[in-house]
Amino acid sequence: MAPSPHPASGLGRRLIRLGLLGLLATLPGCQGIDVGSAQLRIIDTSLDAGPIDSYQNNAALAYNLGFGAITSYVPMTPGAYTLSSVKAGTRQTLVTGNTTLLAGRQYTEIVGNIGGALQQTVLLDRSEPAPPGEMELRLVQQSVRSGAVDVYLVPQHGGRLVAGSPIAVNLSFGANSGYLSLPAGTYALEVVPTGTMLVPATPTLMSGAQIDYASGAVRTVVLIDQEILGSHTAGLTPGVQAIVADDFDSPNS
Numbered sequence: 001m002a003p004s005p006h007p008a009s010g011l012g013r014r015l016i017r018l019g020l021l022g023l024l025a026t027l028p029g030c031q032g033i034d035v036g037s038a039q040l041r042i043i044d045t046s047l048d049a050g051p052i053d054s055y056q057n058n059a060a061l062a063y064n065l066g067f068g069a070i071t072s073y074v075p076m077t078p079g080a081y082t083l084s085s086v087k088a089g090t091r092q093t094l095v096t097g098n099t100t101l102l103a104g105r106q107y108t109e110i111v112g113n114i115g116g117a118l119q120q121t122v123l124l125d126r127s128e129p130a131p132p133g134e135m136e137l138r139l140v141q142q143s144v145r146s147g148a149v150d151v152y153l154v155p156q157h158g159g160r161l162v163a164g165s166p167i168a169v170n171l172s173f174g175a176n177s178g179y180l181s182l183p184a185g186t187y188a189l190e191v192v193p194t195g196t197m198l199v200p201a202t203p204t205l206m207s208g209a210q211i212d213y214a215s216g217a218v219r220t221v222v223l224i225d226q227e228i229l230g231s232h233t234a235g236l237t238p239g240v241q242a243i244v245a246d247d248f249d250s251p252n253s
Helices: 005-020
Strands: 025-027 038-044 052-056 059-065 074-076 079-087 093-101 106-112 119-125 134-141 149-155 168-171 176-183 185-193 206-213 218-227 236-248
Touching (some): 038 059, 093 119, 106 218, 134 149, 168 176, 185 236, 206 218, 206 236
Antiparallel strands (some): 052 059, 079 093, 106 119, 134 176, 149 168, 185 206, 218 236
């Protein structure tokens, strides 16, 4: 049965509002996966493609996904699939691709880029917790207009004064860092143009709120363009926003 369109579209609007406030929105992670099934979630990162419906073969996975929306994981029978995104309410195909989903694995399908050149990327997600005392973070760069970026993870006790070295550098559109193992704790995400040293006076593309990453947590952070809301003409300010998807939470967290 296809997911209801209402939660996904409303979720997209909530994620956008949170991003513009410099917050990181999170969705529940997988606590365990049925070894006999695969799981797939969809993230819409295209600012100007308009709402989309998502299909696997000829069956609907989600309806009316908007910019910044993330679906929950959808259980699927393992096998080969054609994944398609169409203009919402129509069968006008915007992007399509083939993939194979394996039993006991979870995946993320990202639909991104500008509306006239949508791209589909399928990522294999981590489906087990990070080691005790650690968390794992994967950064995916889907901001079309920001250019290449460096990403800092700043601990709560030090703020930007002790930012140290970036955890990922020169992430251009479409790049992802892979999973990075880091000490569990409370951090803020800071995003700057590649090659920019982070000091107190540095203008950033994004300064996130402090977020607690518990021991065992596994997260995917997707960087997307920043949108202006409430204007008569759609536009952008220089900058990015981040949405965070929960890949896995330790049962003990």
